Amino acid sequence: MITCTVRYEIDPDQLDAFEAYAKAWIHLVTKLGGTHHGYHLPHEGPNDIAYCHFSFPSLADYEAYRTKMWADAECQRTYAHAQRTKCIRRYDRSFTRPLLDGATVDELGL
Template sequence: MITCTVRYEIDPDQLEAFEVYAKAWLHLVPKLGGVHHGYHMPHEGPNDIAYCHFSFPTLADYESYRAKMWNDPECLRAYEHAKATKCIRRYDRSFTKPLFTGATVDELGL
């Protein structure tokens, strides 16, 4: 599994517009084969930084999703919304391999 983390720099005056964008992608990522782990909106601290996390079984699956989204009318509408409202100033992506299963310290030999 591979998880994409997107760090957004958003316009704090367009927080409601960004939430609309986020809610659309919470629907669109699963529609296109991924698992969305949610958006993390500004609360305490910087008022212009948000994150989202979503996963695909493989990097190839993520790349397939990226290709499909440019032909999906709903995805294009979400992008147009962000562009029209200028709610996103910039963003960057990073990829990690998630670890979801823990173990007791005894099981780990600690």
């Protein structure tokens, strides 16, 4: 499994527009074969930083999603919304391999 984490710098005056964008992408990632783990919007601290996390079984599956995404009308409408509202100033993506199963200290021999 591979997880994409996106760190957004958003316009705090366009938080409602960004939240609409986020809700659309939760639906779209799921529709196109991924598992969305949600968006994390500003609450305390900086008011212009948000995050999202979504996963695909492999990097190849993520690349297939990217191809489908560019051909999908709903995805294009969502991108157009972000451009029109200027709710996103910039973003960075990183990819990680999630560790989801824990173990006791004894099992690990610590």
